[in-house]
Amino acid sequence: MADPANQSQRREQIRREVLASGYVRIEQLATEHGVSGMTIHRDLDVLEQQGWLRKVRGGATSTPAALLETSVRARISDAAQQKAQIAAHALQHISPGQVVALDDSTSALAVAERLAPLGPLTVVTNFLSVINLLGGEPGLHVIGLGGDYHSAYDAFLGLHAADMATSMRSDVLFMSTTAVVDGHCLHRSQETIQVKRALMNTTAKRVLLLDHSKFERRAVHELARLTDFDLVVVDSGTPADTLADLRAAGVAVEVAEA
Template identity: 85%
Template sequence: MADAGMPVNQLQRREQIRREVLDSGYVKIEQLAAEHGVSGMTIHRDLDVLEQQGWLRKVRGGATSTPTAVLETSLRARMTDAAEAKASIAAHALQHVSPGQVVALDDSTSALAVANRLTSLGPLTVVTNFLPVISLLGGEPGLQVIGLGGDYRPDYDAFLGLHAADMALTMRSDVLFMSTTAVVEGHCLHRSQETIQVKRALMRTTAKRVLLLDHSKFERRAVHELAPLTDFDVVIVDADTPEATIEDLRLADVPVEVAEG
């Protein structure tokens, strides 16, 4: 039960519940209510919110973690997932960067793979809400890094939410590199609404939108719609993307490029 001398607010409680579900794979409502010193109805509401965000799935008497949530919670897991495909896509993406440009990067590990290759292309200005990109490029010769502030989310290692989105709207970039959780029926889907806020703001303020899609994105599903693929100027996929998928994209007038190397 929660310590009466140290009250836990709603957001903190939900974060603790989220982590417990991810760590154990399953939690009981009555157990959570006892641990946090709240009613079962309060826990039900917490689980409803976390389920809507895609972190878990409510079941009778409790909740279980979702495969997508487990995959994306760990930055290390995200970086190793389809790492070769992301590297290939990032190398191909560099042809869309020219010295002197303002380059925007979202909080995806696909964009981080691009960031790893930007140090030799300066001078550049890099705009991002992703802390690993700020840490990687900050102080590099020829690169100016502008970090988008906001609510820091350790599960994404990024600054998200309304404040980050508002700051993004004050920026103007020449090219944006971003990714998404899943692609279903020609639309980008994402698990987090907070992330979508910032991504949409970056999309609104760039001259060129480049979407980075390794083949695994076509095998997943997510809750929230981000944008149709046709909203992007370039969609880069890796060579392991099925030919039928690439053909479907082209038939739908999606401006797709295949990273071969």
């Protein structure tokens, strides 16, 4: 009889491999795991039923939905405790009746998860995860910014989404960025920056949410200067010298307590 623990571990390894490489061969998997081809067939059947892959002749390929879920899940799990800490602090900058704009960052998603009790509110966002989360919540009016859908970000990006954002006005914007270098916010995606800038240009108050890992990263495209924001909220793990540098540069900073 097969060991359920070994079986579960093998299927998890197969799931990770197909997501990483995009394609796996049954013969190769059987050799790697020391089991029969029929056993691998059964493993793939289970993973296909769960939506992680699609069986093809001789192997299996990843599905777009699985890649999307993995991408978003990875972003959500990255510094999750710090993002929750920052989001809880950020709520004090929201008042009932306001229009709240949220970008496609998982830091903003953490804020969205806490908005329902604060209604009535209007929420403007290009992040499909936020739309799905808040759509139908009593007291919340959700406006989705349409445009070109990018599955890697689960968001509507590019010129059309930016144009729609330009036609909106919000009381407060919560957003984040990939990295902060020498007082500048940087991001990986130019399409994302278009929408972020449009949201920044049409809000009364710009709030940047930064867990301390952002200060250790690098990215290519410049989004804005830290001083372009009315407020920067960081987590309690942000080094003291980083906070001192920010304040010396004229950045308005609040530290979210644990």
